[in-house]
Amino acid sequence: MKKLLLATTASALIAGAASAEDIKLGIVFGFTGPIESLTQPMAQAAELAMKEVSDSGALLGGATVTGLRGDSTCIDSAAAVATTERLVTSDKVSGIVGGDCSGVTGAMLQNVARPNGIVMISPSATSPALSTAEDDGLFFRTSPSDARQGQVMTEIIMERGVQSVAVT
């Protein structure tokens, strides 16, 4: 009986290991280009979160998560789209951390993420235009829109009872 139990446990463990996924996530930042000095710590931070989750064994029955870097260039939309397309269609990433600059991020969203139904979360695109971009519910950003500071400023000024302001 004890042997049988052990055997059952062992096979359950093997089955568990066999079914645990290796999830891939794209990390699409401008590793070359005008913000390249910022993108190394950005990518390392994203990879650290993935390592933390992989090491925990707590995601979806022990899935591991691997980050695959792609270069958005920050400014060349065609290059960013091609990189993202490769990650989605060849590497089969399950989601994308990126893009970084707003222009390439919008291009990646419209040309790759939406046609392929892939979630994208940008940490740094702040253009107000992205607030209303068609996204099929796939696009998010952990950065605020540039319009947001204006809203916060208006709240502060109204709260102190000021009715009229001059702006320069």
Added chain:
Amino acid sequence: MTINLAHEDGKADYSAEVGALAAAGGELLVVAGYVDQGGDGIMRASIDTGAFDLYHFPDGMISVYLEENFGNDVNGSQGQHPGTDSPGLTSLVSMGEANGFDGSSPFAPESYDAAALIMLAMQSAGSSSSADYASKVMEVANAPGVQIFPGELAKGLKILADGGDIDYVGGSAVELIGLGESAGAYRQIEIKDGKITTMQYR
């Protein structure tokens, strides 16, 4: 708003601009400029002529130069700039040090958070397919639920696996508004006794 008059940087004299602003009037002047460029000239001309007593400063104006150059002349004025006192940022900085990167570098906390939200949403959906987990991103990012900070992803995953709710805070004090973008965190300041002081984070 009585007037919205753009000012150029790098001019020697801003008295014409300040004259127009003073003529339009208003209880305070919002100086949406840069304290080491045109914003400095606008302030100097306004203080010298007594055009305005009260100011409001967006992020480009808030620096040590504001204190040094204007200090007690702008007491009672307020402003805001992106900033957080979230304990999550402190955790992430320590984790970055242990892993060879600067966790306070611009957009590094937001990058950790972007990756974390994808994985937490997958757990909530029970699937790594975008079609399944996209709708869970807002749920795991916002209240109600147990707050989750950097270094606590395993805890968040376990709560979700047990059917609980989480409110991911992360390194950048994530709160998603609208169709899924950060509300941002801002430090509201007031100039008191010539010094920039924190009123609150919002």
